[in-house]
Amino acid sequence: MVRAFVAIDLPASLREAFSFVQEPLRECSGRLSIVDPQLLHITLKFLGEIPDDQVSRVSDQLETLTFPSFSVSITGISANNPKHPRVIWAVVEDGGKTAALADTVDSAVSKLGFSREIRSFRPHITIARVKEYHPDIPHAIAPFSSWNGGEIPVDRILLKKSTLTPQGPIYETISEVLL
Numbered sequence: 001m002v003r004a005f006v007a008i009d010l011p012a013s014l015r016e017a018f019s020f021v022q023e024p025l026r027e028c029s030g031r032l033s034i035v036d037p038q039l040l041h042i043t044l045k046f047l048g049e050i051p052d053d054q055v056s057r058v059s060d061q062l063e064t065l066t067f068p069s070f071s072v073s074i075t076g077i078s079a080n081n082p083k084h085p086r087v088i089w090a091v092v093e094d095g096g097k098t099a100a101l102a103d104t105v106d107s108a109v110s111k112l113g114f115s116r117e118i119r120s121f122r123p124h125i126t127i128a129r130v131k132e133y134h135p136d137i138p139h140a141i142a143p144f145s146s147w148n149g150g151e152i153p154v155d156r157i158l159l160k161k162s163t164l165t166p167q168g169p170i171y172e173t174i175s176e177v178l179l
Contacts, residue, residue: 001049003162004174006062006105008042008098008154010125014074015040018090021077021144022127025088030134032088039171040125042072042092044102044157047114054112059159059175061108069179070097072123074149077141084133088141089124090149098123098154101179105157155179 015037022034047058072094079085092098099121110116130137159174 002052002055002174003049003164004047004055004058005043005160005162006045006047006109007158007160008044008072008101008152009156009158010040010042010152014149014152017149018125018127021090021147021149024140024143025128025137028134028136028140030130030137031132032137033129033131035127035129036168039169040127041158041160041171042098042123042125044098045105045109045114045117047109055159055161055174057112058109061112062105062157062159062175062177065104065108065157065177065179067101067104067179069153069155070094071151071153072098073151074125074147076146076148077127077144079130079138079141082138085137086130087124087126088128088130088137089126090147092123092125094123094154101154101157 018037072092074090075093076091078091080087102121106117156178161172163170
């Protein structure tokens with residue numbers, strides 16, 4: 001079995017910038033799981049545990065996608081719930097293009113038996129998960145609420161394998177599809 005997901009990768013320069021944004025989170029009270037900047041991405045579709053023999057079928061199905069390349073802007077740091085956040089993320093703005101791409105991916109893999117997403121898609125980059133809330137957390141992210149992380153060109157999607165370890169996940173690219 002392979003734990004897999006479809007994602008948009010980030011440029012190295014943006015990964016480095018996120019280290020700076022994550023620093024106040026490392027220092028605040030509360031228990032946070034900070035995402036390693038090398039692992040940051042925009043998830044389009046989480047596939048879960050899939051049989052090894054289905055990986056190539058998913059990859060082949062993704063190859064059939066036709067979607068124009070586009071850019072997204074990183075416009076700030078926020079959380080899923082301002083009062084008691086569980087996830088701290090970078091806000092992604094793109095006029096709905098990432099959501100349309102996620103829907104295209106969702107539709108393609110649903111032909112292989114994967115369930116369609118029920119919740120509406122909100123593009124974001126998870127930078128930390130809150131394990132234990134503390135009032136310091138909103139104060140740590142407030143200075144970055146309108147942080148300009150720049151633009152990311154989206155000209156490919158990746159099928160990635162996620163191996164969970166006690167030290168954190170290890171991601172490997174299985175295949176890459178150019179848009």
